[in-house]
Amino acid sequence: MMTRPPVQSLSPESICFPVPGSQPSAPLQLRQKAVFVLLENFSMLSFTGAADVLVTANLLRSSAIFDVETCSLHAGKVRSDLGVDVAVDTTLARLDLNNIGLLIICGGLRAQLKSNAALTSLIKKCHANSVRIGGLWNGSYFLADAGLLQGLECTIHPDSRGLFKERFPGVSLSARTYLIHDRVFTCASPDSAIHAMLDTLEGMHSRQLKRQVNEILLANLDQPGTLPLAHKLEKLPDSLIEVITLMENNIEEVLGLAEISAYTGMSRRQIERLFNRYLDISPAKYYLGLRLERARQLVLKTRYTMSEISVATGFACTTHFSRSFKTYFDVSPSYLRWQWRDSDNLAQ
Known part of the structure; x- marks a missing residue:
């Protein structure tokens, strides 16, 4: 991660921040700012993987093409999932919106999934200004x-799919590890954050630059597969993914195998052969596991009563x-x- 001293009196257009290992930089208006909003x-x-793509792209050019900046919701430091406090460049209240080309919201397992008016306002403003916007993890x-x-x-x-479906029932969730739609992208895992950022880099610059960065960071590793369950990252046939997606989208109103077949x-x-061959489990037991996994998410992430959770999971x-x-x-x-203890992590 690149750091720099805070700027107070000079206008952003007149400032040029050097990048370690690069040649003298071009004027700031020829570069774009990539802002990572780090949630507690x-x-x-996920953060370092995505940021590494941009920093590596800088090092492959005679002058930097990105200014990587970190931002917190409130405080000057943010605690990561490793328990390490990270000093950020700015806060939402002080963030300079000029020249932002990329805005990435970086979540984590214990990140609080609650509405934040200032963050929502920032996302909407950036979207209106055609900024590319992404979400890492959750x-x-x-x-x-x-x-x-x-x-x-x-x-x-x-781990956040259950709460997401409850909060945004009209939004379609995919089993893919990352998806990009024009200027909006979402990622579900740390490795997919790198792949999504590589594809975003291609969209902002060139396929050649993406290939160069990919060769350094990933050595042409295969693209990530799907996420049918929290602990599954393997590649599955499309026919099996179709059944799993159907099950995931019908947790409250459970489908019978005859309905799934239809x-x-x-x-x-x-269907039974697919599950036995690729997952070594029956469709019924797998479906039950999906429902119970969704229930576990709601137990940990919401204040729903056990009665409400039982209904929500069929x-x-x-x-x-x-x-x-x-x-x-x-x-x-x-x-x-009760073990979860930290009530601040429970959504209303």
């Missing part, structure tokens, strides 16, 4: 909150829900919420 408990790996929550994802397919870290055009036997009664939850996770939902 942000994913350090940063897409704030893009959706600002209305940027209406009518678009997006992605978010699996929707997908595959026979029950075909259980006929709270007793059945609690028993199934404890069997699956080896802990009751009430005890798990």
